[in-house]
Amino acid sequence: MLRIPCPHCGERDATEFHYGAAAGVDYPTDPAALTDGEWAAYLFVRANPRGWFRERWFHAAGCRLWFHVERHTVTDQVRTVREGAA
């Protein structure tokens, strides 16, 4: 069972959380200035690594806050957790 350490509530079953894929993908400051290709990359392309991965989780059934987790996508180990997800 994947366990996610919520920075506010502590470690809980992953079933309490919603997944938010890769962290650090900012909404473009000026979407209109992007080419179709750049916009498509923002819309659809997310990191999908086999290994350590910085990703976003949302404690949907808890504190309702988003945060960052660094997780290994093969072993499900969690290395770091960071409050906030901006």
Add this chain to the structure above:
Amino acid sequence: MTISARLPGHPEFLWREDEPKASYDVVVVGGGGHGLATAYYLAKNHGITNVAVLEKGWLAGGNMARNTTIIRSNYLWDESAGIYEHSLRLWESLEEELDTQVMFSQRGVLNLAHNLSDIREGKRRVNANQLNGLDAQWLDAQEIGKLVPILDVTDRPRHPVLGGTFQPRAGIAKHDYVAWGFARAAQALGVDIIQHCEVTGFQTSGDRVTGVSTTRGDISFGRLALSAAGHSGVLAGQLGVRLPLQSHPLQALVSELLEQVLDTVVMSNAVHVYVSQAHKGELVMGAGVDAHVGYGQRGSFHVIEEQMAAAVELFPIFARAHVLRTWAGIVDVTPDASPIIGHLPFENAYVNCGWGTGGFKATPGVGSVYADTVAHERPHPLAAPFALDRFTTGRLIDEHGAAAVAH
């Protein structure tokens, strides 16, 4: 005590393990069903026999060994129905083609509707299928009850069965027989099958990919065809290409051998049940996809529990069956739940990926279409709509609606 009949045996000889050569006309990365079928059709249809299939583990040990073997073509959009129906037709003659048993059993696939919205979408799909020349029917609850007597079609279940779509020509096959059949046939035509050969990097020169580094040495090639399902993103990343893919754990499970109670494949997207009773008698069920990225081939146990609850709700007789074994594969999912087939941004490199949960049924179809694409260095007409550039233009082929989990 009732004694059962044995399944048909395998051919006396299947395939041998080859040693990698220094160079090939085409290197196919990924020794799953798609990779093997691609190599076979390259040799058979296009006379390209100097081909190697590189497999990082044991042959056909990825999703080919982990899926629930459902074969159908009743997809909503013309583009999808086109390639899946092409595949279904190949399935219908695959035993003759490969000269081996694949145990394709056309027992029909039923997709259940549990609410008015399901009915609407189901009818929409049946009508689209019929106009595309596919065998598709809409059945009401009573007809479904006759077709699958163990299914509870009363209003007792929490989400009662209100109707469903049925494709009679759909069914199941034996995945090992299929994979080994393609391997055997491909090797007989000259294709090298190389196991335990993991790709560690690529060599490029300008717009061309010239070679691949592997755990068994460097190999150069004329053309490169990636066919690595859940690991496609990792491989493309080694070429500096980012694909719109997310790899997720998808679980399945099997029961003990049971006397026959179910001779139709039953799927319910709304309550996440996908079940058939395989040739030997075990119930084979696909479960849901975990939401997070995962390469561990392990899924979350709660997914299995939820699925059992839904299964017993629809099939009260399943209550006392036992889960004997669970496992997980890694499915590569695209934003529109349709595959990616076509050129990578290199002159001589191609990719076939993004099949999500739907790859097995496409095996012969995509093998032939992908081989044709690689052989002629241009998209096969059935592959063209699935090119990578659709994500830029926005011309997606959104199969979420009709098949939330596209088994």
Add this chain to the structure above:
Amino acid sequence: MSRRLPTGGSRIDRSRPVTITVDGVEVAAYHGDTVASALLAADRPLLSRGIYSGRPRGVMGVGVEDACAYVQVLSGGGEPMVAATTLEVHDGLAVERIAGRGRLPAGDDTTRYDTLYGHAEIAVVGGGLAGLRAAVAAAEDADGARVLILDDGPALGGAAADLPADSAAGRELRDLLTRLDGLEGVTVLTRTTVTGSHGHGRLVALEQRPHGVAKRRLHHVQAVGVVLATGSHERPLVFADNDRPGVMLACAAADYVTRYAVLPGERAVVWTAHDAGLHAAVELADAGTEIVAVLDVRETMAGPLAAALAGRGIALHLGAEVTGTDGSDDESGRLIRVHTTVGSFDVDLLAISGGANPAVELFSHPGGRTRWSDEVAGFVPDVPAPGQVGREVVVGAAAGDQDVVPGWRETLQPPATVFRADAGDPELVFLDPHRDATLADLRRAHAAGLSSVEHVKRFTTIGTGADQGRGFGVLAVGVLAQELGRPIEEVGTTTYRPPYVPLSFALLAGRNRGELSDPVRVSQAHDRVAHAPMEDVGQWKRPWYFPRSTADGLEDLDASVAREVRAVRTGVGMMDASTLGKILLQGADVGVLLDRVYTNLFSTLKVGKVRYGVMCGPDGMVVDDGTTARLSGTDWLMTTTTGNAAAVLDTLEEWHQTEWPGLDIALTSVTDQWAVVAVAGPRSRDVVATLAPQHDWSAEAFGFMDWREAPVAGIPARVLRISFSGELAFELHVPSWYAAALWDAVEEAGAPHGITPYGTETMHVLRAEKGFPIVGQDTDGTVTPHDLGMSWAVSRKKTDFIGMRSLARADARRPDRRQLVGLVPLDGSSRIVEGAQLVAHGADLTAFPVAMAGHVTSAYPSGHDGRPFALALLDGGRDRVGEVLDAVDDLVPLAVRVTGPVSYDEQGARRDG
């Protein structure tokens, strides 16, 4: 003939006789017996047959390592494929022997199954000596630590419980149990088999409770640390005809003596590769079995066990092997003779022991890797799964420790590793009796070119039986290695997967069945509308229509809806709209957020006003729509579609927290806090005026898209003038505990006007006539606001909103995109079918593929004019009004004419009443 010994039996209670039925014949047993021990005691060794071969099979093991003895339970509703070696007897138990395939009993399983969730600092799996030592140490070290011991037996002690009480092991066990008793935080679960180790300290376990209300429970255990003290499984040896009733594992045979006081044979040959087999021979001899020969594959043997055999006059043949067996000609096919390299013996028991396989299943589940140990002659834990490092330890026999039983190590002779690929006629050497798979099958796989253990497993089906290879798996791997001429560590085992023992579907479903399989949500006014047929909308049950009794019986859907529509169009109707998603947005920057998530402008909305908005995903496709009212300078109330409320709230949270955390905004779901009754129709103003006479409800004083606070029938309420029907309409929002009171008050105030309750179907007809789309019905994730003809709701003033950039992409600007249109049947009367596909009029429906131009998204048999109409998405539809197409359902065409999406009151003249 009974094989029950007059005394002994640690697990049976002779004061409690039990009778069970096997194939219709009664069998006497004692409380504590298993079906296997009861049948052995009754000297009925035949327990099953080969699935394909029909060969007779008996009991080989004493627990989960048995590969053959599976039965069909007939009593208590029945159950397929249950292990006879672990099925405890009880009065009335009836079973049937089967040949490798179970049968699903018909009928509902009404048994209660519970799921329990527990937490522990330390979870110890296995209550033998090794596990108990760890448990006691953990509990004594950390005072009050919660230690959970899970053991699959009926009592703690494991192998030590079968040793004499005055032995060193017996004394230690007693001491550990005494200390355990005094420890506060320790919990013991017996008859509880851990079936899966799921990583991050999560274990799932099956508890058998033969006498409980819930016969079985599923435990989810979350532990900080996990101690795996799972012991080992006895491994067989290979030879021809190794599958007969009467061929048993040696230690298992001895266990039947100590646990159940059953003598498994009168005369026996024992063949072993390690000391435990010799020990078993001594135990069997002491219990009364005549041991005619002990064969040990090892070439030398010294020490107390050899002496014990000699002292009992038992011949020990070193370097000897079994070569085959003969069975009786009768139905039982039981063992009558053993052929060995030192002669043939007439016996009824062949006790074999090829070694001990550490039970590494749970270690392997999360990804632990094993290695072959020559010292142990088995696969032992090597590298734990990365996620288990620091969390999990393996102790005792599971770790390959052969000194679990005190005193063993001093005298231990190294075990031999025996995997023979030349063990006689390969068609008769069974490597998985449950699947009837033989050495010949393994050789065929090799000859076919296969060498990976995974391929061979799939080719031969070895290890796929009900025991999942616990019995023969490692043996088969060893034989394969011999066959391939490769070291066993290179061949390796197949992957161990959960569950360790089979789990029934119903157990996994637990209480989540029937009503509880998915929560049912109903509105707060449900009592007042519960008599109506319901439509499932997500988890919600919503009234679908309100049929009236007529002289011809209850109205059907069409009749009821036609009447309800007429009422709203000409008089007044009322609807329970409480299921609408409601989100309270508070803060100084709500307007900024709304400007970004809605396609139109919201920040300019004045207090007291309501605005309709469309929400897109970043891909530009419509995901939701609804209205938002500005309650105050800082507070806004958003409504969403019923099915989408949670998703919209989550989306807003995500955008706010992850992209624009600087905005001053707080979001709260208030769906369940507010009940809503919609009052619609030209007479609705009269009803509202009756309910809230202190206010002026005229169009001038209270205009379209205004809202105000006003007590309604004395209930504090918000009244919104919004309309989803095109008619003059009011939404009355009240705190949810007033829902029923409000419903009653509206009914009473409306009675003079003939107020008519209406359901979702009528609501859909009313809105469809106005061309208002339902997100998720008239859209499918591929539809933009422009496709819906809602360009008016897409701001041109804003520099950005979510989805705006996508709407500028080439495909979003194609003029031939599918667009929302209306349809009417050309004949004015035929019903259009939802889901029908649109093709060219007169298209040949036999020449496939037939080009499709769109599909019908909503269709109704009659609108305000009593005629059928529909909405559809049609390629380039807006430019095709007037065109005739065929709407095809089940290959039957219906000629339809394309219209605009609005078929009623296009000018919007009726909304003010």
